[in-house]
Amino acid sequence: MNVLRNSLAAIGLCGLSSLALAAGNPLSVHVLNLENGLPSPGVKVTLEQQVGQDWKPLSEGVTNEQGRIAELFPAGRALTAGEYRVVFKTGEYFRQAKRETFFPEIPVIFEVRQTEQHYHIPLLLSPYGFSTYRGS
Secondary structure (H helix, E strand, O other): OHHHHHHHHHHHHHHHHHHHHHHHOOEEEEEEEOOOOEEOOOOEEEEEEEEOOEEEEEEEEEOOOOOEEOOOOOOOOOOOOEEEEEEEEHHHHHHHOOOOOOOOOEEEEEEEOOOOOOEEEEEEEEOOEEEEOOEO
């Protein structure tokens, strides 16, 4: 009984540890398909920072089975104040699903003022529309 309890506790701690690591990253995204109410796995996402008049690439990722990227900001770098752009490559996602879309990509530009906060950007997606907001 103690072995089972200790094993379950260890599994729980591993899950909490990965959540804690993800919580340390200042930026996450989540893509949900409004057509079917399901997460959107396989969406490529890029992160860029505005430097002068240009956008500097920082990182990229692909949404997991839950439609999430828990750690989009580059590891080992400090989040600085400024403007950032997350670009959701939705055209590729819909092509793989053999669907048409009006939006081949969706750029979301946001401003970081408080660098100690976590920024979460959900995207609610359909082939002909989208919505986004600052999540938590």
